[in-house]
Amino acid sequence: MYNQIRLPLSLNLDLIGVGTTGDSVQVIVDATLGVPAVVGDTAKTFLRLSSIGTVVQIYDSVSDSFPSSSDTISALEGETNTIVDLMALNPSQMIVDATAGIEGFGSLDQNAAFWGEYNLIAPFSVILDTITFVPVTSTPVTEMDHETRNQFRASVKGASMTTRIINGLPISGEMAIIFSDRDLFPLDRKAETLQAIADSLQWLDSLYVVKSCTTLKPSNDDMYIFNVMNDSSDCIEGVAYLIRGVQGSRDTVYSFVDTLLKIVLPTPEEFYGVGDPDGSPGMVKIPGDTVVVSEIDSNKITMLSSLGDHYINNMTRFYGTEGQAVFFSTRDTLEILSYISFTLQSTGMLEEAQDELVITYPNGNETLVQDSTIVIRWRSLGDEVSSQNVELFISHLEVPDIAQDEDWESISGGAISNADSMIWTPGAADVDDILWLKMCNEDGSLCDQSGWHFEITSSGGRMVSRPPRKYDEISPAVNKNPLSGNR
Incomplete structure (x- = not known):
């Protein structure tokens, strides 16, 4: 505070911080300001608020190098709040109630005034373990339209992001852009973390992670994969698939989470030392500065552009301070500065997207019941196929050929209107432990087959006896009609 008025002035400050929950902390500052000795001079008063209380230093003249008096008003532990208590509240609102008074006699001089300025220096010392956090709100990415999706997949072979990171924080770490087909992003893959997610979803089941496509085969009778994939060929090795473990039933692939790119937060180059007048010891003096190139391969582009909506979020991890x-x-x-570049190929960039039919249910490994009402569902991708009639078929063969008509029997009674669904009631003749589903447009030029076989049990719970079969590890993708759309 600066004072040119030759009167004994007192200053009373009530600092009130209000948190987001409505809690408040009040800090009271009472001090007497310095008084100039002669007309035209300016007295200076320093008020320093810290964890110990308030320090008041009075300089009779602004030109003095040393204070004429210095007093410390100590905070009473448990009774008096300090500026540290106020800042620890992380207030969303600050209220300053200030009053000034004259306490005694003096002189008033023309054009004399008093004023003040403040400087907030709020370093705080912490010892950290490694911490990871993901924002509650993610960014939704709606499904691409069919034309854009096919051109994107055909022409974009990869991408890279070049990022310059200037880290002025006193800790290092890493930031990752992550994406998923559900708005669900675990902080880590520890059992207790995954169980907490299962509890939040009000499951009695477990939740675990699988990264091997060997486990995620449709021939694995203990695993149902078609909630996330339309075909076993959609599985990408190394991606984290979240599996819902259902006791007494088949485990189900619930979602996937993958890292789109990752950048490193460099360690600062230099810190302030003891006695440095410009900063407290341990504060950042020269930030870390680095450039990182992150590659985005075609597998991630394929997953991000797969059918259905997706969600993007960021995961930040700060390393511990040991x-x-x-x-x-x-x-x-x-400070983060970045740009992204794409690797393109001309093949497919200007080509028109081919129409597709994609069976979504039943798509394999389901157990259906005779005489029950089954809603068969599919996706019609493209303008022409959406307006064409379709026909649906089943096969009891172990490995039917999608191109051989004699391997299939119609269940739709001929061509029907394409409504992306059909109600089917399987009868006694359909009961079997192996059935495949196929659908085609009316002229048979575009077809799709279920990702794996499913079964139909009799309403009495007994299966029709059939000769034993040998289950070969054959992906149904090899049986796709060359004229059908690629998934």
């Missing part, structure tokens, strides 16, 4: 204290302050900054 028992050492670091200092944060209001000067700390994190």
Whole structure:
């Protein structure tokens, strides 16, 4: 505070911080300001608020190098709040109630005034373990239209993001852009973390992660994969698939989570030391500065452009300080500058997207019951096929050929209107432990087959006896009609 008025002035400040939950902390500052000795001079008063209380230093003249008096008003533990208590609240609102008074006699001089300025230096020392956090709100990415999706997949072979990171935080770490087909992003893959997610979904089941496509085969009778994939060829090795473990039943692939790209937050180059007048010891003096190139391969592009909506989020991990204290302050900054480049190929870029039929249910490994009402569902991708009639078939063969008409029998009674669904009631003749589903447009030029076989049990719970079969590890993708659309 600066004072040119030759009167004994007192200053009373009530600082009130209000948190987001409505809690508040009040800090009271009462001090007497310095008084200039002669007309035209300016007295200076320093008020320093810290964890110990308030320090008041009075300089009779602004030109003095040393204070004429210095008093410390100590905070009473448990009774008096300090500025540290107020800042620890992380207030969303600050209220300053200030009053000034004259306490005694003096002189008033023309054009004399008093004024003030403040400087907030708020470093705080912490010792951190490694922490990871993901924002609650993710960014939804709606399904691409059929034309865009096919051109995107055909022409974009990869991408890379070049990022410059200037890290002025006193800790290092990493940031990752992650994506999923559900708005669900575990912080890690620990059993307790996954169980907490299962509990939040009000499941009595377990939740675990599988990264091997060997486990995620449709021939694995213990695993149902078609909630996430339309075909076993959609599985990508190394991607984290979240599996819902259902006791007494087949485990189900619930969603996937993958990393689109990752950047590293570099360690600062230099910190302030003891006695440095410009900063507290341990504060960042020279930030870390690095350039990172992150590659985005074609597998990630394929997953991000697969059917259905997707969600993008970021995961930030700050590394622990290994028992050492670091200092944060209001000067700390994190600056990220980036650009992305795509690797394109001309093949397919200008070609018209081919229409597709995609069976979604039953798509394999389902157990259906005779005489029950089954809603068969599919997706019609493309303008022409959406307006064409379709016909649906089943096969009892172990490995039917999608191109051989004699391997299939119609269940739709001929061509029907394409409504992306059909109600089917399987009868006694359909009961079998192996059935495949096929659908085609009316002229048979476009077909799709279920990703794996399913079964139909009799309403009495008994299966029709059939000769034993040898189950070969054959992906149904090899039986696709060359004229059918690619998934």
